[in-house]
Amino acid sequence: MHQTMTQQPYDQIVEQRKVTDVSRAEDGWSVEFEDRRGVRLTYWIADSGCVPHIGDSADFYGGAAGQPISGLDINGCRIFRAEG
Secondary structure, three states, X not given: OOOEOOOXXXXXXXXXXXXXXXXXXXXXXXXXXXXXXXXXXXXXXXXXXXXXXXXXXXXXXXXXXOOOEEEEEEOOEEEEEOOO
16 A cells, blocks of 8 residues: 655655656566656665556655655655655
8 A cells, every 4th residue: 555645844855757667576666767857767666555657756855966865755655765
């Protein structure tokens, strides 16, 4: 079952991207994202009840560019948040 979470006040959306490709992988999904400049990233996400689809909106949370992300939501479904 997927969870829709509200944004916490300490969360900062660093970048919004669109899902451009989705492939089923063992115990999860290989998901490709593209930003408005055409830069693509691929992440593996574990099965969590959230099923990504091409065209979905993704919110990346965390530090500045080049820093690890601290969270990811796809269409409002929380994929992960770093504890801290």
